[in-house]
Amino acid sequence: MKLKTLDTDCSEKLNNRLADEFKAFYFYKNAANFCKLNAYEGGYKFFSDEAESELQHAKKIEEYLSEWNVMPSLNPIETPEAINSYVDIFEKAYNLEYALYEAYNKDSIEILDEDAATFTFIQQFLKIQTDSVFEYNTFLTKLKRLDGDELGITYFDKELLNNS
Numbered sequence: 001m002k003l004k005t006l007d008t009d010c011s012e013k014l015n016n017r018l019a020d021e022f023k024a025f026y027f028y029k030n031a032a033n034f035c036k037l038n039a040y041e042g043g044y045k046f047f048s049d050e051a052e053s054e055l056q057h058a059k060k061i062e063e064y065l066s067e068w069n070v071m072p073s074l075n076p077i078e079t080p081e082a083i084n085s086y087v088d089i090f091e092k093a094y095n096l097e098y099a100l101y102e103a104y105n106k107d108s109i110e111i112l113d114e115d116a117a118t119f120t121f122i123q124q125f126l127k128i129q130t131d132s133v134f135e136y137n138t139f140l141t142k143l144k145r146l147d148g149d150e151l152g153i154t155y156f157d158k159e160l161l162n163n164s
């Protein structure tokens with residue numbers, strides 16, 4: 001008896017998103033290391049947790065593919081782009097989260113007509129991405145107001161530590 005599986009288009013889309021989740025994991029790991037190196041304790045804690053949640057997102061996709069008898073693809077993960085400053089992390093994170101929001105949004109639209117179950121499955125990721133875009137939007141609004149003031153950034157980082 002042959003077990004059922006996803007169609008190729010759905011599998012490819014999910015494998016691409018799996019690669020993106022690992023890429024996000026690496027990005028946040030790099031951001032956490034930058035924060036540790038520069039004694040931004042709030043950032044170190046916050047981005048370490050972000051890295052961990054990206055791995056959880058990847059795990060959910062891997063499990064979904066496996067349950068549908070599709071072998072998850074584990075592709076090489078690119079070295080993250082160098083981080084130039086504390087604020088730079090938040091700008092890069094915003095762009096990364098927005099790009100992933102767009103990818104899940106596009107997948108949702110394309111999958112809706114072909115596979116309602118997979119459509120439903122990816123809605124949780126679309127929600128996660130929307131929340132992340134909003135969260136980084138707020139961070140960037142606050143950081144913009146500080147205009148590079150180091151004392152203000154130190155305070156921001158303390159707040160991040162207390163709230164995460």
Ligand SMILES: [Fe+2]
Nearest residue numbers: 021024054057
């Ligand atoms: Fe994620």
